[in-house]
Amino acid sequence: MTRKVVEIAGRRLSLSNLEKDLYPSYGFTKAHILEYYRRIAKFILPHLKDRALTLKRYPEGVEKDFFFEKRCPSHHPSWAKTAEVRRDNGERMTVCLVNDLETLIWVENLASLELHVPLARASSPETPDSMVFDLDPGDQANVLNCARVALILRDLLSNLRLTSYAKTSGKKGLHLYVPLNRKETTFENTKKFSKAVAGIMQKNYPDLVTARMPKEYRKAKVFINWSQNDSSKTMICVYSLRAREKPTVSFPLEWKELKDLARQDDPEKLQVMHSEAVSRAEKQGDLFREVLVKKQKLPHL
């Protein structure tokens, strides 16, 4: 095993296997991955900050086995921030908080290609700062169907004075976020609200949408997964790489762009690759910034 010691913000990190190709059919090594996260750090860090990270590690690359790790590995550097959280079964658990570049690089050195975080911060695990609609296409549907659903959802919510933001999942779907950022909000609120929205969508667009989980209902339709609005669930963090054949990114899109792309009949255009992600973020800034700060109240609950 090869090692390379680097120093970030005065902290020494020993990086291993930098030449290992973790996306073999595309050709993207661990060094490439670390470089991607180094360059995207200033955009992704605010979205990871103070949230219990779930690592999804691919030590042998995206074509081999992966494992989820909710606990912060016990060998974590002493300077890496952690938090104590309580799991559903009441058990206590130490989790990693990725609040700075050095922790991000350490986590990526563990081949945690995908970074998954809850909708709430570790210090207030029952307070979601946003409500999310996870749009997941069933068989014979694709991201273009998701885009149509997302655009309807945006209008539906906007009539209720709720602004929403969309990002690609980096896989086949889209994620729509409604920032809330109020300490009074509970997951019960977001669940009830999102469930009602999914129900209305299914009722009005039965050929396009389903609000039901079982696979047979999802054929050729977009599943609006409202049940992600739960303290025990995590979402792929915006700007995180995805472990697909190619290094795609969960990337924020402007509504106008989504509208244009939905008209063109090419689902691949809705995928944002690592290099494009960096250059676009640097050019346009963080399109998801408002998700962290905009205060909105869910009406009629």
Added chain:
Amino acid sequence: MAVQAIWSGTISFSLVAIPVQLVKAAEPGRVSFRMLHSKDYSPLVRRMFCPEEDKMVPPDEIIRGYEIAPDKYILITDEELESVSPERSRTIEIVEFIDMKEVDSIYYDHPYYLVPSKGGEKSYRLLVEVMRRTNKAGLAKFVLGEREYLVAVKSTEGALALITLHYSEEILPDEDISPKEGKIEAEEKSSIKKNIKKMITDFNPEKYADGRRKKIMDLLKKKAKEKAPVEAPEVEKKEGEGPADLIAALEESMRKVKKNR
């Protein structure tokens, strides 16, 4: 039939503590009806309505006010109400024993039974027996739901009954009810006495029944035999449901979305 306990704890006085459960001793025999929409038999729900704005008011816009004069209110929050609500009782602590005869039945509110919990049977029986012999009832303060009640614990047919009593301030004054004027002749008095005597019998509650309730139940049975019940429209997929105001707002928004597409 196992009766649903509405409270469990202990009943105690001086050094005795008996584990007990509280169950209802009476169920009001009212026949209740659901209100339906005549067009499609949908069960109707109550909503709050603002006559000023001529529209329904969502729950988050509803607050409490105490009317001190016409159109003048003191506002009170849930937290304030909660802060003055008593804590749930764990024991029924008998503080006094009284003669039950002294309690005017006007004070009786609701009857309950106390049922002995495991291990309490023996002392329970003892207490029932002593109370029966002495014909005394225990007085206690007891919190049920969000209210603190004055309760009387007495022996009844081999069991302990608990009766919530009205506070004296809840009893309406009767001064205006009893007429002050008019002399009563001795003759009249004795005639009434005689008539009452003729009608005296033992108290036999089984002889009486709620006539209207029985008639309604008979009518319902007859109608059920004659004709199949009407059915409410099937509310498909409860999973898509939500608070009525939210659903209404979403439907409204959806109409606009569809119009603009």
